Amino acid sequence: ADDVDKRLAHFSQDKKLKGIRHIVQEEPDPEFMLRKDFQNGIGHLAQFGLTYDILVYPNQLAAAVLLARAFPDQKFMLDHIAKPRISEGLDNQWVHHIKELGLNPNVSCKVSGMVTETKNFKWRQEDFSPFMEVVLDAFGWQRLLYGSDWPVCLLGGSYKEVITIVRDYISKLSDHERAGIMGQNAVNFYSL
Template sequence: MIDSHVHFWNFDPIRDNWVTEEMGMIRNDFMPKDILKTYSEVGITGCVAVQANQSETETEFLLDLAKHHSIIKGIVGWTDLKADNLAERLNHWKQFPLIKGWRHVLQAEQDDFILDDKFAKGVKTLNEFGYSYDLLCYHTQLNAINKLVDKLPNQLLVLDHCGKPDVKTQDLKAWDENIKALAQNPNVYCKISGLLTEADWYNWTETEIFNCFDVIFKHFGTNRIMYGSDWPVVLVSRPYTHWFNLVKKYVSQFTDDKKMKVFSGNAKRFYNI
């Protein structure tokens, strides 16, 4: 089984200022050695390490970790997608086959950044080099994300954390409509991850999470959904195993073949693992 979304970092309070004081439990270092015991307990045999910092130094950091930890089967790095020398940089990174795709933290940007033609051109360039792109956004940005995706008909894309719906209020109507529109592009996949962070960390209910799963599975089906933990961020709410078992319980309604697509096959195909 593959965990399609994990982060590793040596915590820096200035660089990692998005990790607020109330997220104190993750204001620490998190390295591959810290997750191996849990992976062994639940049967995870590989993971995709996703950038958490907006720098090429981050990409180099993840590559160095992968040299020493075979559990890392793929990397989603960061490079400046609006750079004039983007093709040159991607050509450089092609020497490292563990790099499978790229991500920019769009949730921290305004719509004008998402809709910038230069940014769309940058994402299009990824396709020329055989790379995928991870879409990270809040549900309030999905209108702009859909417009961006319309410009990228041939690009392999995956929506991180289900597009961060408003799990707390359960106001899911507009999110549902945007997810439906997004899923109509067959090149867009979705990670079921990150929902506990969008919920009331200490008082969420299984029903609230499953209501969100219902929407994602209705529109994407089991062929384009991949399991991810968003560890260590998930720890602000619950231990890793709680999230894993929640997903496992939901997918128990499907055949073994469909379950394994969600927990393994789709991530392997998408990230060419």
């Protein structure tokens, strides 16, 4: 919007508003986030203390990397680990872009939405481990957050199943690291 500053000033008065998310995954242009008007809006969020959640598919990750680099003072959260096709196994392009995104200290990653990215919602616990390994390696435990994706997750599994996937995977980490992923990192990122 031409009056983005005015609109953000108005909405940011609500202390419950912590960030903005546009459903970029629905945009047909994989470079939507590189548009001048979109980046103009992103460029105003930090002054109001607002975060931006990146909700994209893997084919939009290259643009997400460029966006994060263009706005190093903006806090970004990658939602749903960028929705890779879990049932098809690791895709080299997805891995590459996740690692590139992780190089930006202003980007964190929400481990969520994985069960709905399985074929016919059929999955096994071990299907998710390679993906969680990549994001843990790329972002470290300090920039990784658990997210349930409830109620959408119910399409592919119960809340208990979804949380168990992550809890089982991170059981190898320290108590402090697990507490970060399961809550404290979200508190820090969104200034709760």
